[in-house]
Amino acid sequence: MLFFRSEERVREWCSATGYPLRPLVRMDQLWELAREWYSTRLQPDSRRPQPAEMRGIFARLGLVGDFWDPQSDVFGGGSA
């Protein structure tokens, strides 16, 4: 989970490393993700978002598709 100066820099990095290009996230979207995950983290009743909640958060921010599905088996996972 890394910062990049521009889409061009992401493409160069993917080309150099062999990693696939994934959906790009803007800083305003990343702030909303950070708030959803961590704004109550220091409080007694905090807990990590569960898969259904994660799906809702991603969808609200326009982050949709198998890449953002915490239970997708398209990539052979399911551990989020």
Place this chain on the structure above:
Amino acid sequence: MRGERMELELRAKLAIYEHFSATGRRPSVEDLAPRVGVGVAQVREIFRRLQAQRVLVLEKDGESIRMAPPFSGIPTQHRVTAGGVSYHANCAWDALGIPAALHQPATVHSRCEQSMEPLEMEVSDRGPDVSDWLFHCVVPAAQWWDDIVFT
């Protein structure tokens, strides 16, 4: 018995986060034992249970905290300063997660992974200043916890 276990886990979790918030550094099992009111061996056991719950990620020694998201127990390329304290984040997401968790204005210091251009971003309670920097994650959400350190 189960209630008592959960109470100790909650006390440990809060003490871990209080230590990170106040110092920017990870607490040791020795730091936490008096705060939780148990012995060092029991803190190690609580750490293992918190790791199983994905609250913590431990180093291979089984007792040093590698991650208590959004805080990193070791230095990383993502540094956050807030309230005169310097923190390290586990990743770009967690770099914004630290001001979100602290509810304090902060400055995020990081870099573009390709060009190594430095990033310095002010974050207020309304979020980061307008910025055209981007976030990119290689690992799909379904696989984040397969290797959370790599993710």
